[in-house]
Amino acid sequence: MSVLVIAEHDNHQLKAATLKTIAAARKISSDIHVLVAGHQCGAVAEAAAKAAGVTKVRVADGEALAHQLAENMGTLIAGIAKEYEAVLAPATTAGKNYLPRAAALCDMAMVSDIVAVESADTFVRPIYAGNVLATVKSSDAVKFVTVRTTAFDADDSNSGSAAIEAVAAVADSGKSRFISAEMAKYDRPELTAARVVVSGGRALASADNFKSVLTPLADKLGAALGASRAAVDAGYAPNDYQVGQTGKVVAPDIYFAIGISGAIQHLAGMSSSKVIVAINKDEEAPIFQVADYGIVGDLFTIVPELEKAL
Amino acid sequence: MKVLVAVKRVVDYNVKVRVKTDGSDVDIANVKMSMNPFDEIAVEEAVRLKEAGKASEIVVVSLGVTQCQETIRTALAMGADRGVLVETDATLQPLAVAKLLKAVIDKEQPQLVILGKQAIDDDANQTGQMLAALTGFPQGTFASKVDVAGNELTVTREIDGGLETLQISLPAVITTDLRLNEPRFIKLPNIMAAKKKPIETLTPAALNVDVTPRLTVVKVAEPAARAAGKKVASVAELVEKLRTEAKVL
Numbered sequence: 276m277s278v279l280v281i282a283e284h285d286n287h288q289l290k291a292a293t294l295k296t297i298a299a300a301r302k303i304s305s306d307i308h309v310l311v312a313g314h315q316c317g318a319v320a321e322a323a324a325k326a327a328g329v330t331k332v333r334v335a336d337g338e339a340l341a342h343q344l345a346e347n348m349g350t351l352i353a354g355i356a357k358e359y360e361a362v363l364a365p366a367t368t369a370g371k372n373y374l375p376r377a378a379a380l381c382d383m384a385m386v387s388d389i390v391a392v393e394s395a396d397t398f399v400r401p402i403y404a405g406n407v408l409a410t411v412k413s414s415d416a417v418k419f420v421t422v423r424t425t426a427f428d429a430d431d432s433n434s435g436s437a438a439i440e441a442v443a444a445v446a447d448s449g450k451s452r453f454i455s456a457e458m459a460k461y462d463r464p465e466l467t468a469a470r471v472v473v474s475g476g477r478a479l480a481s482a483d484n485f486k487s488v489l490t491p492l493a494d495k496l497g498a499a500l501g502a503s504r505a506a507v508d509a510g511y512a513p514n515d516y517q518v519g520q521t522g523k524v525v526a527p528d529i530y531f532a533i534g535i536s537g538a539i540q541h542l543a544g545m546s547s548s549k550v551i552v553a554i555n556k557d558e559e560a561p562i563f564q565v566a567d568y569g570i571v572g573d574l575f576t577i578v579p580e581l582e583k584a585l
Numbered sequence: 586m587k588v589l590v591a592v593k594r595v596v597d598y599n600v601k602v603r604v605k606t607d608g609s610d611v612d613i614a615n616v617k618m619s620m621n622p623f624d625e626i627a628v629e630e631a632v633r634l635k636e637a638g639k640a641s642e643i644v645v646v647s648l649g650v651t652q653c654q655e656t657i658r659t660a661l662a663m664g665a666d667r668g669v670l671v672e673t674d675a676t677l678q679p680l681a682v683a684k685l686l687k688a689v690i691d692k693e694q695p696q697l698v699i700l701g702k703q704a705i706d707d708d709a710n711q712t713g714q715m716l717a718a719l720t721g722f723p724q725g726t727f728a729s730k731v732d733v734a735g736n737e738l739t740v741t742r743e744i745d746g747g748l749e750t751l752q753i754s755l756p757a758v759i760t761t762d763l764r765l766n767e768p769r770f771i772k773l774p775n776i777m778a779a780k781k782k783p784i785e786t787l788t789p790a791a792l793n794v795d796v797t798p799r800l801t802v803v804k805v806a807e808p809a810a811r812a813a814g815k816k817v818a819s820v821a822e823l824v825e826k827l828r829t830e831a832k833v834l
Contacts, residue, residue, distance in 0.1 A: 344751070345714065345724050368744040371710050372726050375679070379715035384680045384799035387709045397803060402707050403602050407611055410803040450723035451753045454739065458747035467745075504763065514729065514743045514764060521623075521703065521763060523745070528833045539601060546811055550831045552823065558816075567814035568826055580820045585834070 276360035277306035277330070281352065281374070282323055283365050286313045286341065289322040291468050292365035294429035299422040300363050301328045302392035308333055308359070310442070312351055314341035324437040327430040332437050337444025342456075343369055346448035349376030355442065356381050356417050360395065366421035378419035385419040386411055390426035404520040405543035425467060425526035425547060459513055461499075466516070469499035472527045474518055474545070477505035478534025478556070478574060485511040488575065489533065492582045501525065501545075503535045519544035534574045537562030554578065586733070586755070588631045588640045589695035590665065591686055592624040592647050594656040595706040608804045620656045623701025625663075626761040629768040630731060631699055632664035639733045640697070642666050646689050648682055650674055654784060661779035662771045668784035669693075671792065679707075681789075681796035683715035688792035690720055695756065697738070702727050702760040713760035723753040729764040 278300040283290040293309070300307050308331040309323040320334045333355070339347045356362050356377060364370035366388045378385040390408070391399035397412045398420060466472065473493040479485045485506065493500050502512035504519055518525055520543040530548035535541060537553070537560055545551070546565055553566035554574050563569045570577055596602055597617040605612045620628075634640035645660040647653040648671040657668035671685050690698065698720075703710035717724035725731070725740030729748065732739040733755075742749045743762045789796045817823045827834045 342749075345717070345726070349714075349718055368727060368742075372714065372724075375711035375714035376718040376724065378711075379680060379683055379718035382680075384678060385709075385711050385715075386800065387711060401808070402805075403596070403611065404705065404708070405808065406601060407604060407805050408808050409805045412801045412803050413799065414801065415799050448723065449754075450757075451751055454750040454752050456744075456747060456749045508763065514748070514762075515746055520705065520708065529827070529831075540598070550827070550833050551811075551814075552827070563816070564813045565811045567831065568823055569814065569816045570818075570820070570823060571816060577820060581823065584820050584824045 277308055278304040278361045279359040280309045281364040282309050282311045284319040286316045289319050292367055292424045295424035295427045296363050296365045296422045298427040303361050303395050306330050312340045314338050320439050324439050325433040325435050327432045327434045329435045329437040332439045333442045335442045335444045339447035342453035344451045345373040345376050346451050347445050348373035351445045352377035353380035361418040363420045363422055365424050370421050374421055383415040383417050383419055387421050388423045389420055390423050404540050425524055464499045466499040466523050469527050471496045471498035471529045472501045472525050473498045473531045474501035475506055475533050476503040476535030479511055482511045488578050495582050495585050503541050532562050536560045586640050587642045587695040588697045589644045590627050590631045591700045592656050592660050593621040593704045594618050594653045595621045595704055598705055604805050604807050620659050621701050621704045623761050625768040626765050627699040627701050628660045628663045629766045648685050657784055658779050661782045662775045667782055670786045672786050673789050675796050676798055678798050679709050679711035682712050683719055684794045686716050687719040688794055698758045700760050702762055713758050717758040722756050722758050724758045725753050726760045727762040728759050729762050
């Protein structure tokens with residue numbers, strides 16, 4: 276049977292998270308359909324049709340889907356889910372919002388945030404802030420699954436040529452309305468997809484320092500900026516910078532943890548990084564227990580020095 | 586407006602859990618248990634709505650073993666009015682929890698339901714969304730700001746890349762993100778007062794809900810530990826190691 280992947284997009288561009296979710300889906304089935312739900316999202320559907328491994332793209336185009344409101348997405352997905360053995364969405368804030376709703380409408384359980392596919396009905400997922408990996412088997416007829424995108428490698432060969440067909444868009448629920456979005460504009464790579472992440476913690480001590488100390492290093496490395504929960508709570512960095520159990524999960528080639536002590540909740544979000552570099556003045560900080568390279572010292576002198584040395 | 590808040594008893598966030606030697610489950614015998622931190626934020630938000638004159642009554646619900654009463658008492662000490670415990674020793678998965686909460690909601694008829702966005706034990710992040718589906722309520726998940734005006738809620742949500750603001754109609758389900766509020770410290774007189782507040786006990790059978798798990802945990806394991814690396818003495822040495830040893834620059 277086939278697997279349905281829900282596309283992550285902004286009505287213009289197909290997001291990389293979709294390709295990674297397709298990679299997970301290909302471990303379940305070779306017949307992969309992608310649902311593009313949005314408004315005036317034809318370009319997204321065309322991009323999805325080229326994605327490697329996709330056999331069919333289904334497009335639901337309607338005003339009620341323009342902002343992927345969970346109420347409308349849930350109804351749409353639940354309406355077609357039973358045609359599939361599994362329905363996968365990326366474990367982004369969008370996927371986490373609508374997929375449990377769709378699953379419950381079908382009276383099916385959901386498996387969140389998987390990091391591996393063992394078989395068509397058995398998945399591995401982290402629990403307890405990543406301190407434990409649980410292997411979970413679903414007995415439901417349709418497996419609803421969200422996928423931790425950093426755990427799967429996208430095939431971006433664009434080797435696909437899937438047919439595109441329309442699906443009837445759903446009517447608006449009338450219970451929920453999009454008012455506005457305040458999206459940060461970054462001229463840097465996306466945090467969850469970046470090859471290098473420069474992350475700052477409470478020791479930065481102010482929003483001004485966060486910016487003035489970390490930005491030159493991130494610019495030099497073409498890196499995304501991240502932050503610990505402490506730095507976000509203190510207002511040094513915006514909420515979508517947060518790396519950790521309840522924020523974003525990243526797995527870059529290099530992760531710089533600057534002035535971050537390394538609470539387990541933070542480690543949950545970055546310990547799959549290839550190389551971790553820690554800069555902290557406290558040599559007992561737990562971050563040094565996971566860092567490949569550590570420097571004990573004052574970040575305010577070390578970070579500018581590092582930027583110059585690169 | 587009646588507000589219903591769901592709270593979960595979980596392993597305290599400071600505890601590093603261990604896997605049982607047979608790999609069947611995590612060992613939570615004799616570890617410190619607390620209210621799920623996101624649920625504390627949910628209770629706090631309800632109490633603030635009551636203090637602002639927007640909520641009339643706060644009912645706090647927990648589901649699980651007898652000791653969940655302690656979690657309910659904590660919420661009562663924060664300012665909730667009364668508790669409901671759906672008592673069971675069974676393993677409860679998010680879909681079953683959502684069904685039980687739906688049954689309680691059918692009895693209580695709240696206008697607003699607030700839950701934590703995820704529990705820090707199973708990290709599922711499903712229950713609020715599933716409950717919204719089963720009740721037919723709209724959902725405002727990962728909320729960092731909630732305003733009630735008449736029959737409408739304005740909810741600001743923490744999403745990838747920024748913030749999104751939605752207007753949703755009541756009755757509705759909200760799930761809390763970290764920045765919604767900072768829960769209060771509980772004062773001793775409030776703990777004493779909470780002991781006098783009523784807690785009603787129900788069971789899944791009385792609510793006519795089948796809580797049979799749909800997911801089976803085949804095994805649990807600890808992930809491969811990351812070995813601690815080395816401390817380098819200078820920036821020059823760090824750059825050299827990153828270039829020649831780690832080869833990531």
